[in-house]
Amino acid sequence: MEAGSALGPTPLTGFKDFYQYASTTRVIAGRDLLSSTGFEFQKEGARRVFVVTDEVIRATGLVDRIEAGVTDGGLEVVGVYDRVPQDSSTHVCDECAAAAKEAGADSFLAVGGGSVMDTAKVADAVFTHGGTAREQEGFFLMPRDDDGMGRPHDIAPLACIPTTSGTGSEISMAAVIKDPEEKVKIEIADFPLFPRLAILDPETTRTLPPKVAAATGMDAVTHAIEGYVSTDWSPHQDARSLHALRMIRDNLERAVERGEEDEEARGNMLIAANLAMTIALGSAHAMSHPAGAQFGVPHGMANAIHLPHVIRHNAAGSDEIADRYRDIGEVFDIAEPDIGDALATHITELVDRLGLPTRLSQVGVPEDGIPVLVEGAMGDGTTLLNPREMSEEDYAELYRAAL
Numbered sequence: 485m486e487a488g489s490a491l492g493p494t495p496l497t498g499f500k501d502f503y504q505y506a507s508t509t510r511v512i513a514g515r516d517l518l519s520s521t522g523f524e525f526q527k528e529g530a531r532r533v534f535v536v537t538d539e540v541i542r543a544t545g546l547v548d549r550i551e552a553g554v555t556d557g558g559l560e561v562v563g564v565y566d567r568v569p570q571d572s573s574t575h576v577c578d579e580c581a582a583a584a585k586e587a588g589a590d591s592f593l594a595v596g597g598g599s600v601m602d603t604a605k606v607a608d609a610v611f612t613h614g615g616t617a618r619e620q621e622g623f624f625l626m627p628r629d630d631d632g633m634g635r636p637h638d639i640a641p642l643a644c645i646p647t648t649s650g651t652g653s654e655i656s657m658a659a660v661i662k663d664p665e666e667k668v669k670i671e672i673a674d675f676p677l678f679p680r681l682a683i684l685d686p687e688t689t690r691t692l693p694p695k696v697a698a699a700t701g702m703d704a705v706t707h708a709i710e711g712y713v714s715t716d717w718s719p720h721q722d723a724r725s726l727h728a729l730r731m732i733r734d735n736l737e738r739a740v741e742r743g744e745e746d747e748e749a750r751g752n753m754l755i756a757a758n759l760a761m762t763i764a765l766g767s768a769h770a771m772s773h774p775a776g777a778q779f780g781v782p783h784g785m786a787n788a789i790h791l792p793h794v795i796r797h798n799a800a801g802s803d804e805i806a807d808r809y810r811d812i813g814e815v816f817d818i819a820e821p822d823i824g825d826a827l828a829t830h831i832t833e834l835v836d837r838l839g840l841p842t843r844l845s846q847v848g849v850p851e852d853g854i855p856v857l858v859e860g861a862m863g864d865g866t867t868l869l870n871p872r873e874m875s876e877e878d879y880a881e882l883y884r885a886a887l
């Protein structure tokens with residue numbers, strides 16, 4: 485996970501010294517799947533299901549239909565926690581875990597976007613292992629056999645039904661949660677956090693507001709692009725990133741503009757976001773995490789603003805980095821010699837067409853907020869995975885450019 489070594493920067497081509505790839509979530513995708521939620525979740529060991537969602541989703545009636553699908557399969561819904569906010573916190577995860585315990589649950593079913601799914605993951609870890617959400621922070625630190633050297637201990641079965649096409653949390657082993665006291669986003673990642681089941685059904689995004697579809701779609705774009713140029717790249721993820729970008733190219737604008745009428749575009753965006761997901765990210769995410777923690781900028785919107793600036797900066801770092809962006813450019817038919825600038829311009833135009841803001845000043849970030857954002861970005865784990873080494877001055881310059 486180092487950005488480089490004494491031998492120089494991590495190569496972005498050739499045969500790598502080491503990488504590992506895991507994707508252990510069973511994904512089912514297609515039409516009319518919600519009624520078989522119980523049938524499918526039972527195969528993952530669930531009996532007494534605790535549903536995690538938010539009030540907005542619950543009000544659409546979607547949760548009722550999924551609950552009916554759970555009970556149709558002979559399982560029991562023992563409780564529903566619907567108080568997950570847009571930007572969930574450690575307190576919410578603790579409260580959710582306690583509610584599941586109180587209800588006598590044996591499994592979790594998340595119905596929602598990234599905040600809901602990440603809350604369910606962390607609440608499940610607390611529910612299973614005890615302690616607090618804050619204590620779960622870290623990479624590969626969950627309990628294991630043989631004094632921490634052996635197989636990680638499973639958490640209670642978790643199924644995710646995403647209601648946005650972007651975060652990819654339904655297929656990742658990571659969760660990002662706000663610590664409201666310290667105003668930071670903490671990251672938790674380990675193999676047991678891979679959900680056992682993800683159900684992708686375009687019915688769940690039928691009434692998604694266009695702005696949310698656009699912002700979450702740009703999160704998927706950012707995962708695919710950052711994943712492809714990350715120092716933690718792998719051929720496995722490359723294949724996923726490039727195909728995710730082709731699907732996004734063909735479906736994102738359709739899904740945002742046509743929404744309810746275009747089931748095919750919505751379904752394909754759910755799959756594209758799922759394919760794009762990786763935890764090998766870079767400086768756009770490093771910049772967006774503090775923008776969310778400090779100023780409440782929605783995650784996808786923050787990425788949409790930061791991504792073009794990071795592309796320009798990274799591509800100017802070396803020919804090798806620029807070549808990785810050239811592969812991405814091919815997907816969009818972009819072959820200009822200055823690939824960084826051409827691809828960045830293409831992304832900004834896309835963000836603009838999607839009706840999203842392109843500047844931080846449009847989303848409530850003041851100029852004097854830059855130092856605290858720089859500090860947050862430098863301390864974010866994804867900074868280490870950016871293909872170009874980043875300094876405080878670099879981040880300050882990028883934030884100023886994005887203002």
Ligand SMILES: [Fe+2]
Binds near residue numbers: 651703706707769787
């Ligand atoms: Fe993201």
